[in-house]
Structure formats: structure tokens, C-alpha cells
Amino acid sequence: MMTRTLRIFSQRLSVAPQPRWVGCLGLAGSVVVGLAAAGCGSAVVSGPSPDFEVARALRDELGASTSETETADTAPQGIGWATLKGRFVFSGSPGAAIALVVDKDTQVCSKDGMKLYDRSLLVDESTKGLANVVLFLRNSSRVKSEVPTESLLLDQENCEFLAPVFAGRVGQPIDVKNSDPIGHNTNIAGTSFNQLIPAGESTIFTPARETGLPVTVTCNIHPWMKAYAVFREDGYVAVSAADGSFTIPDLPAGEPLEFQVWHERSTGRSGAVSLEQPDLKWNAKGRFKIELKADEVRDLGTLEVPADAIKG
Amino acid sequence: MNMLVSMFEREYVTVTNFAAQAGMMTLPGDLSEPLAMGCRRVRDRRGHVCWLGMAAALLIPLVGAGCGQTAAASYRLNLVESAKQRLRPEQEQQVATILAALFGTPDEPVALAECGLDEAKLKLAAGPVRSDIVGRKNGLYREHCAHCHGVTGDGMGPTAAFLNPYPRDYRPGVFKFKSTERADKPTHADLVMVLRNGLAGSSMPSFALLSDAKIDALAEYVKYLSIRGEVELALMRAFFELDDEDQGRLPDDREFLIDEILLPVVESWQAAEDALIDVPEMPTDIDLADSIAKGRELYHGNKANCVKCHGVTALGDGQVNDYDDWNKVVVQAHTTVQGGLERAGETSTWEMDADEVAEYRAELAWLDRYESVLGGNALPPRTIRPRNLRQGIYRGGMRPLDLYYRIHAGINGAPMPAAKGTVPPEDIWHIVNYIRSLPYDFNGTLGADKPMVARDRL
Numbered sequence: 001m002m003t004r005t006l007r008i009f010s011q012r013l014s015v016a017p018q019p020r021w022v023g024c025l026g027l028a029g030s031v032v033v034g035l036a037a038a039g040c041g042s043a044v045v046s047g048p049s050p051d052f053e054v055a056r057a058l059r060d061e062l063g064a065s066t067s068e069t070e071t072a073d074t075a076p077q078g079i080g081w082a083t084l085k086g087r088f089v090f091s092g093s094p095g096a097a098i099a100l101v102v103d104k105d106t107q108v109c110s111k112d113g114m115k116l117y118d119r120s121l122l123v124d125e126s127t128k129g130l131a132n133v134v135l136f137l138r139n140s141s142r143v144k145s146e147v148p149t150e151s152l153l154l155d156q157e158n159c160e161f162l163a164p165v166f167a168g169r170v171g172q173p174i175d176v177k178n179s180d181p182i183g184h185n186t187n188i189a190g191t192s193f194n195q196l197i198p199a200g201e202s203t204i205f206t207p208a209r210e211t212g213l214p215v216t217v218t219c220n221i222h223p224w225m226k227a228y229a230v231f232r233e234d235g236y237v238a239v240s241a242a243d244g245s246f247t248i249p250d251l252p253a254g255e256p257l258e259f260q261v262w263h264e265r266s267t268g269r270s271g272a273v274s275l276e277q278p279d280l281k282w283n284a285k286g287r288f289k290i291e292l293k294a295d296e297v298r299d300l301g302t303l304e305v306p307a308d309a310i311k312g
Numbered sequence: 313m314n315m316l317v318s319m320f321e322r323e324y325v326t327v328t329n330f331a332a333q334a335g336m337m338t339l340p341g342d343l344s345e346p347l348a349m350g351c352r353r354v355r356d357r358r359g360h361v362c363w364l365g366m367a368a369a370l371l372i373p374l375v376g377a378g379c380g381q382t383a384a385a386s387y388r389l390n391l392v393e394s395a396k397q398r399l400r401p402e403q404e405q406q407v408a409t410i411l412a413a414l415f416g417t418p419d420e421p422v423a424l425a426e427c428g429l430d431e432a433k434l435k436l437a438a439g440p441v442r443s444d445i446v447g448r449k450n451g452l453y454r455e456h457c458a459h460c461h462g463v464t465g466d467g468m469g470p471t472a473a474f475l476n477p478y479p480r481d482y483r484p485g486v487f488k489f490k491s492t493e494r495a496d497k498p499t500h501a502d503l504v505m506v507l508r509n510g511l512a513g514s515s516m517p518s519f520a521l522l523s524d525a526k527i528d529a530l531a532e533y534v535k536y537l538s539i540r541g542e543v544e545l546a547l548m549r550a551f552f553e554l555d556d557e558d559q560g561r562l563p564d565d566r567e568f569l570i571d572e573i574l575l576p577v578v579e580s581w582q583a584a585e586d587a588l589i590d591v592p593e594m595p596t597d598i599d600l601a602d603s604i605a606k607g608r609e610l611y612h613g614n615k616a617n618c619v620k621c622h623g624v625t626a627l628g629d630g631q632v633n634d635y636d637d638w639n640k641v642v643v644q645a646h647t648t649v650q651g652g653l654e655r656a657g658e659t660s661t662w663e664m665d666a667d668e669v670a671e672y673r674a675e676l677a678w679l680d681r682y683e684s685v686l687g688g689n690a691l692p693p694r695t696i697r698p699r700n701l702r703q704g705i706y707r708g709g710m711r712p713l714d715l716y717y718r719i720h721a722g723i724n725g726a727p728m729p730a731a732k733g734t735v736p737p738e739d740i741w742h743i744v745n746y747i748r749s750l751p752y753d754f755n756g757t758l759g760a761d762k763p764m765v766a767r768d769r770l
Binding site: 047048049050051052054055056058059062063065066104181182183185186187189191192193194195196197198199201203204212213220221223258267269270283285311312 | 386388389391398401404405408409410411412413414422424425486494495549552553555556564565566569570613614615616617620621631633634637651655722724727728729730731732733734735
């Protein structure tokens with residue numbers, strides 16, 4: 001408590017434009033409080049402290065219970081499969097493309113005066129389509145297709161990852177390739193995968209766990225190289241194309257589905273994209289719920305991302 | 313003035329630490345750390361105010377120590393992560409309570425059967441420094457480790473800010489120097505080796521004077537703190553995954569806490585013992601000079617690409633503007649806060665309705681809190697330093713085998729990538745031989761300002 005009081009006062013001091021003597025008073029006050037609180041036997045706390053009564057009870061409970069084997073799933077399960085599609089457009093102006101600072105291996109990375117540009121906000125000029133929006137299912141009760149055994153390709157060329165956002169499936173091998181005449185390394189955050197990829201060679205990476213929100217893919221040798229990757233258990237994930245369109249086929253029909261939407265430059269929590277749609281309710285975490293009928297192809301139409309939902 | 317204050321600050325840290333040592337935990341790291349940091353923040357803006365704070369800070373431990381009673385030490389919550397995840401105070405408290413249920417307190421650690429940890433060893437390492445009735449010394453972690461690594465194992469003990477490199481933060485569960493594959497945890501023997509040998513070139517000393525049993529207990533305790541820290545991160549991140557119906561509270565049943573959160577962490581530690589890197593014999597059918605020559609070509613070539621970070625001179629002066637994973641967290645947090653404050657500064661509330669204004673205020677309050685958490689609960693980020701290979705000092709050990717591990721698996725948590733799979737084992741051995749030759753590759757005519765390209769010299 002004493003610590004917290006002191007810290008709160010020092011925060012105040014450094015933030016609020018108060019005259020100095022107020023600060024002095026504050027600190028002096030906290031000294032008094034602190035001394036009082038430091039009386040014998042009082043615990044020094046920083047941050048919220050655990051409720052030990054509850055903790056003890058919880059520990060006993062965890063010790064006494066055993067994991068139940070597969071509780072009967074009460075969630076409604078439907079029959080059949082359906083497709084969800086739509087198209088993201090950006091209503092603001094994307095601004096001029098920003099050239100990246102390329103200062104290594106320039107004989108390859110900026111050969112013939114080639115320039116690399118920041119790709120965090122790609123808007124199609126004619127259709128206004130917003131590319132690289134990620135959309136994935138959060139709660140699949142069943143999956144139509146098996147995990148494919150053929151590998152996906154994660155390629156890099158001209159010192160740039162070909163796909164700014166890469167979607168994969170847990171258990172499906174990914175051929176991490178380097179099509180450049182120089183060496184790269186590919187570092188996928190949160191997976192401990194960070195591998196040297198010599199010129200023209202490739203290596204296999206098989207994601208073992210879901211990522212939740214997309215994680216970064218970088219090359220430490222060429223710090224401007226950046227992409228994102230998302231891996232899902234069920235493979236129900238889409239990345240919007242250059243015109244902003246996306247399609248997820250073979251979704252479980254006849255049961256409530258919840259989708260998560262993400263974009264690298266979104267101002268929402270951790271990149272979550274929340275839209276205001278008349279017939280589709282999105283929450284602050286960038287999620288919406290929907291139920292599809294068997295064999296239905298539901299088109300969400302044009303999903304407009306307002307200018308202020310994207311970091312300028 | 314500034315110099316005086318910083319001198320005072322140092323003095324203060326010393327005194328409080330001394331008091332903590334003398335009073336044996338009247339003042340756990342938890343009090344002295346935030347106090348010192350709070351002062352540092354204040355000093356930045358209003359130097360002289362802090363004098364008062366100093367005086368108070370000096371008094372408090374003395375008063376506290378006078379009572380002859382020991383206040384219970386407590387774990388510090390990972391407030392940087394909780395600010396990132398925008399946890400509310402009651403959510404932070406739920407995390408703290410779950411952690412107390414699963415792991416106990418610094419004085420009374422608990423190891424559930426699922427943890428696979430030896431509670432007797434933990435008890436030897438935990439708690440205040442003291443001797444029991446048969447004269448056996450307890451509280452080893454706080455005696456030897458906590459001043460750098462912190463009571464919580466967050467790498468933020470009172471001395472941490474003065475060290476370079478910073479002490480390891482165990483909480484993400486990532487360790488650099490080990491005999492296992494990159495993504496795997498270290499084995500128990502790996503931790504024991506670090507404790508026994510120290511880490512050359514860092515502030516981590518050798519604890520070879522401690523008995524095997526004590527080192528064993530400390531290694532077990534590091535594992536315990538690391539598992540605890542990883543579980544904490546998993547719990548905090550789990551809030552984002554909650555459904556609307558959960559109303560912002562984590563489930564507290566066994567399926568979630570044990571099966572979903574605790575076991576994956578514990579299993580990754582248990583799997584480490586079987587994830588040893590398979591090291592083939594060093595090729596013997598090649599002269600050492602030829603092997604070194606091959607290694608040199610690999611070092612500079614496009615295949616192994618060591619040159620990009622360690623530099624053409626091998627002085628570690630290649631890629632130096634990158635961050636390791638621990639520092640990256642702080643850098644990204646600073647970027648988030650800065651960007652958020654800039655956007656808020658450009659926003660006008662003029663045409664907002666009441667809800668939007670409330671949202672705007674909440675956003676500002678969050679940024680404010682995030683900023684102050686970073687000020688008090690994180691060390692200033694530092695860029696990486698690729699190893700200077702001409703010194704012959706290698707953190708993770710100087711045996712050829714140690715260098716083989718580093719090149720094969722890379723260094724987890726650091727930008728150093730793995731060569732495994734794309735560079736054949738015999739080539740890794742050639743690089744090892746070349747690296748080992750570098751400290752002896754001296755050219756007497758070389759000026760310090762004109763390092764020569766290593767490839768041209770040999």
C-alpha cells in the first residue's frame with residue numbers, strides 16, 4: 001500500500017502540470033502515510049494482491065477434482081456446410097506509399113533502382129478494396145477437410161516476403177523458401193522458428209500451435225522485411241485479396257459461428273477490426289456472430305472500414 | 313545536482329538492500345524496486361522534490377526493520393503484459409489469486425503434483441535467508457539470485473538496471489544457452505551448468521562454490537519461477553480469448569486452469585529432456601587448416617551468412633540495431649503508447665456523442681496507465697550486441713560442442729537464427745573451427761581504427 005501510494009504520487013508529479021509545492025506536499029504526505037503503514041507486521045504490496053482465502057480454497061478444489069473426460073458438448077451442432085464471403089473496402093485515403101530504408105545487400109534488394117514500399121495498408125485504387133484483412137473462425141465444432149499433407153509456400157524474393165499476410169493450418173507443412181541470390185533468415189514470432197535460409201534454398205516448418213491473432217514474420221538480416229502469419233487448427237481462415245474480397249468455404253452450418261477480424265493497421269485492440277453494420281453486430285474485440293444454413297453461400301456484401309479505424 | 317541525486321539514488325539502493333539483507337526480508341525486492349524507480353521518474357522532471365522522497369525512503373526501512381518482524385515477500389504482477397492486454401484491476405486480481413493458488417508465495421512455494429517439481433528443493437531455495445535447527449541454510453534464491461533476477465524472477469531486481477546485459481527475465485520461459493533444439497526448454501543439466509560456470513562476459517557469476525544439492529535446488533526454483541511466469545502470461549492473454557458471455561472473468565475449473573493453461577507449460581519442460589541436439593562427430597578426415605578455411609568461406613558466404621551480424625571484421629559490428637525478444641516487448645509497448653498519444657492529440661472531441669467521449673477518455677486513461685507502468689516496471693530497452701568473436705569469450709561455454717549448439721539451434725530469444733537443416737553438420741563444424749581460430753588471428757600492423765576484413769587476412 002505504501003509503495004503504491006508513493007508511486008501514485010510520483011506518477012502524478014511527472015504527468016500533471018502542478019506547481020512544485022503541490023508535489024512536495026504530496027510526497028511529504030506519502031511519507032507520513034508510508035510511515036504509518038510501515039507499522040509492525042504490515043505487508044508491502046505492489047500491484048493488486050491475491051486473495052489468499054480464495055486461492056487456498058481454489059487450490060484445494062483443484063487438488064480434489066479430476067479432469068472430467070470429455071463432457072458432453074451442449075453446444076448445438078448443425079448439419080451440412082456453408083460458405084461465407086464478402087469484401088472489405090476502405091473509405092479513407094491510403095496516402096502516398098512510404099518507401100522503406102534499404103541499406104543492406106543493395107545489389108539485390110534495390111537492384112536497378114527498385115524500391116520497396118511499406119505494405120501495411122494496401123488499398124485497391126479502382127475498387128477501394130482493402131487487402132490483407134484477416135478473418136478467422138473462433139469456435140469450430142467440426143471440420144470438413146483433413147489437414148492437407150502438401151506443403152504451403154512462404155517465399156521471399158527481392159528482399160520482401162511475397163505475401164504480406166500468410167495463413168496456414170496447424171500440422172500442415174510450410175515450405176519456407178528463399179528465391180533471392182542472397183541469404184535470409186525467417187523468424188516467426190511466438191513459434192521459436194528462426195531459421196537461416198541460404199540463397200535459393202528452402203526448409204520445412206510445420207506449425208504446432210494456433211497463433212490466435214497474427215504474429216510477425218521477420219528477417220533479422222534485413223530489418224525492413226516484415227510480414228504476418230496466422231495458423232489455425234481448423235483452417236477456417238481467409239486473408240482478403242487485393243480487391244478486398246474473401247471467401248471461406250465448408251463452414252459448419254446450422255450452428256452459431258463467431259469470427260475474428262484483424263488488420264495490421266487497425267486502431268482497435270491488438271489490431272482487431274470492429275465495424276458498424278446494420279444487420280451484423282461486432283464487439284470491441286473485432287468479432288461478430290453469424291449462423292449459416294446448409295449449402296448456403298452467404299455474401300456479407302461490402303464491408304466498409306472507416307478512415308478512423310486505421311492508424312494514419 | 314543531477315549527479316548528486318544519482319549518487320544519492322545509488323546510495324539509497326545500497327542502504328535499502330543492506331537493510332533488506334540485515335532485516336532479512338523486512339524489505340523484499342518488491343518495495344525497493346518501485347521506490348527506486350518512482351524516484352528516477354520524479355528526478356527526470358523535478359530534481360529537488362526527490363530529496364524528500366529519498367529521506368522518506370531511507371526512513372521507512374529503518375522503521376520497518378525496528379519491529380523485528382518480517383513482512384511476507386510477495387510476487388510482482390507482470391504489469392507490462394496486463395497493461396498491454398488492457399486488464400481491469402479485478403481481472404489483475406483474479407490472475408494474482410489463481411497464481412497464488414497454483415504456485416503459493418515467495419515464502420511458501422507450492423508445487424502441484426501436475427508441475428512435476430520437487431517441493432522439498434523449492435523450499436530450500438525459497439523464503440528469507442535463514443538457517444534451520446540443524447544448521448542447514450535456506451532461502452538460497454534470495455541470498456544469491458534475487459538482487460539481480462528479482463523475487464519474482466522478472467529480471468528486475470534492484471541491481472538489474474545497472475547491469476549490461478540485463479539479468480534474464482524467466483517469465484517468458486525462454487532460455488538462451490542449452491543443449492536442446494531452438495524451440496525447446498533447457499534441460500535441468502543445462503540450468504545447472506549455467507549456475508556452476510556462470511555466463512562469461514555477463515554479470516552472471518559462477519556458483520561453483522555451492523554444493524551440488526544447493527545448485528540443484530536453485531535450478532529447480534528457476535524452473536518453478538519460469539513456469540509460474542509463463543502461466544501468468546497465458547492467463548493474461550486468455551482474457552482476449554474470452555467470449556462475451558464470460559463477462560471478463562476466467563473460468564476457475566480444472567479443465568481450464570490445469571489442462572489448458574498449466575499442463576502445456578509443464579509438458580514443454582518435461583519434453584526438453586528428450587529434445588537434445590544430435591551432434592555428429594567432428595570430421596577427422598580434414599586438416600584443421602582446411603577446416604578453418606572452409607569455415608571462413610561459410611562465415612562470409614551466402615549460406616551461413618554469419619557476416620551480416622557479426623561483421624566482416626568479426627568484431628560483432630554488423631547488424632546492431634535489432635532487439636532481442638525481451639527488449640522487443642518494451643520497444644513495441646513504447647511504440648503503442650506513443651502512437652496512441654499522438655492519435656489522441658489529433659482527435660477532437662467537439663463532435664463526439666457521450667459514448668464516444670467516454671470511449672476517448674477510457675483510451676487516454678489506458679495510455680496513461682500503460683506509460684507509467686513502462687516507466688516503473690520495465691528497463692530502458694537496449695539493442696542487441698552480436699558477439700565479438702575475436703575475444704574468445706562465449707556466454708554459453710567455450711567448448712567446441714557449445715559453439716556447435718549455438719550455431720545449430722541459433723539462440724532462442726535472440727535474433728541469431730538456426731543453421732540446422734540448411735547448413736550440413738560438417739559445415740557447422742567448419743564454422744566452429746573458424747570461430748575458434750578468430751581470437752588468435754592477430755595482425756600486428758592492424759590499427760584499432762582500421763579493422764581488416766577477416767577474409768583477406770588469413
